[in-house]
Amino acid sequence: MNIPADLKYTKDHEWVKIEGDQITVGITDFAQSELGDIVYVEVETLDETLDAEEVFGTVEAVKTVSDLFLPVAGEIVAFNDSLEDEPEKVNTDPYGEGWMIKVKVSDVASLDSLLSAEDYKAIIGA
């Protein structure tokens, strides 16, 4: 199970890459492997400002649907629209080409609540 040490994580199996007050969000290697073949990523919240834990989109595997939760409050400033045609990138490269959104964080201090790679590993028993 690939859990890069330089990223932050949530209990909802999302990863967060922090660059100043902007973050990039995707789902973890563990999440993609649990979901199986991903066939659709729907994000209809571009340009919206949402609270932490609010649903910003949906990821659909062949057999299941999962909501995507915003790790911290902020404005969705970008969606990886290449996933519309190639949702399988989430399976093949979850931390790279499978990224989902970029968020302008409302309060940088809120990022302190995110999990470290070690904390996340403990959660999934890796």
Added chain:
Amino acid sequence: MKNTALTDTHIALGAKMVPFAGYNMPVQYEGVNIEHEAVRTDCGVFDVSHMGEFLIEGEHALDLIQSVTSNDASKLTIGKAQYSCLPNDEGGIIDDLIVYRVKENTYLLVVNASNIEKDWNWISSKNTFGATMRDLSEEYSLLAIQGPNAVEKMQALSSHDLSEIKFYNFIVGDFAGIENVIISATGYTGSGGFEIYCKNNEVKQIWDKVTEAGAKPIGLAARDTLRLEMGYCLYGNDIDDTTSPFEAGLGWITKFTKKFTNSENLEEQKKKVLKRKLIAFELDEKGIPRTGYDIVDGQGKLIGKVTSGTMSPSLKKGIGLGYVSPVFSDFGSKINIQIRKNAVPATVVKLPFYKG
């Protein structure tokens, strides 16, 4: 939770296991899309040993079967199988099943795992004919070997000419070194192949030889996408205790050449306009329909419910089955599937979705 005789084999292969109908079953090995593709283009093998098998024997075995099933089992000659259903007294369906005529007065009924006890109790309660009933579900295993290359790849495993077994026919013969197994030209995928019924202590040898001969292990997730691309009903989703055979499009297995459970009411229903009909639809735009989603008209008014839905691995679009009022059931009708906040346009189509 119950295991099949192959549970350890699936786990050793790295399958993701899930509880299904009380059994610990493989939902996927490598990935649903790869497995789906293997069955459509080559050959795959499913362990579906959770399915139930009842043996019904005796001079009046046929009378019992005729009285509880909707199709006309008197048409079966030895070596033929028939898709049928068990209607209830209230207009619904207790289960769908396959009836095999094994000998003159011996029939095998193959039922859904989730309904074994319900079906057994129902048929037993109707057995005023003195037929001998045996529940073989715990003793028998079932492998489905499916795909366009199944015959060619499996031929070396049997002394019988597998290409000679016609659709919905079966033989009792040798397979993979085991004598007296049922080799049946049936399946739930629409890609051809066989189903093999054998004893639990024989199935490991058969599984090993079948996979050595080039069949890829396939999980229940692909079994569902394969059956849905054909529009085959799944009990518990598309048919249940409340859906009538006519609403479900199963008029072709509902024969009034004989009396059976609720046949008088069903015969009346056949003459009338149905309250709802099972339809097949494809999404016109991106999205995936799922069981339980609302079907709405152009004004957003509720007209039905999705009973099965998926992203079709072959067609690469959202497909599904659902019940709607008959005015929306003609091929080409425009409906909408309510997916979260969006009413996504869809078109009613003719089955199968996958045309080979």
